[in-house]
Ligand code: ADP
């Protein structure tokens with residue numbers, strides 16, 4: 001795949017295990033996994049210009065090899081509606097990250113399309129020492145953290161496996177459509193799981209992959225955050 005091996009080799013050369021969000025998203029794009037539109041800005045003016053190009057509202061995020069959990073560092077600001085908002089958020093993120101880790105290396109600030117709110121799902125992969133690449137699917141927030149309502153399958157998976165990973169969740173009724181939440185596009189989620197399976201099978205040096213969250217819509221689904229850790 002065109003960008004994937006280049007990105008992985010570059011990270012290896014720099015001795016980095018954790019890929020940056022834009023790198024992980026470029027790899028997702030290689031495998032047909034839908035992600036939010038993004039660009040990496042180097043200054044406030046450029047950030048505002050990229051936001052104009054992408055269209056408001058936008059989200060700004062820190063891009064740094066020293067910040068893996070971006071929100072913990074005050075490195076994510078969502079729902080920016082004007083160029084002025086973008087410039088203010090740009091400064092605020094740099095300020096927050098400096099407080100979090102004074103010597104953090106800053107690659108830039110990610111400007112990305114703000115995806116409409118919807119049911120948050122999680123697609124993951126881990127390389128199990130015994131079974132090899134293993135996929136995970138669940139719903140975001142308390143469903144994963146508190147209820148541990150997640151399903152695993154050893155990769156490569158079939159479309160039937162992917163469908164089961166989704167429909168066998170205890171929280172599946174939420175995806176099927178519940179009260180005022182409309183039904184999610186299950187086929188779009190199946191496609192993401194199948195493409196993620198291919199991604200990790202093609203790239204055995206991936207130790208962990210975390211698409212968290214993947215927003216599930218009535219039509220389609222979109223990855224708003226992606227993390228990939230190499231061996
Ligand atoms: P972290 O590194 O802290 O996991 P995320 O990129 O996941 O950072 O951002 C934190 C939260 O902000 C996400 O869980 C999601 O709810 C929201 N978010 C991030 N990016 C977007 C986006 N492009 N559109 C909508 N919501 C977003």
Ligand code: MG
Nearest residue numbers: 212213225226
């Ligand atoms: Mg996240």
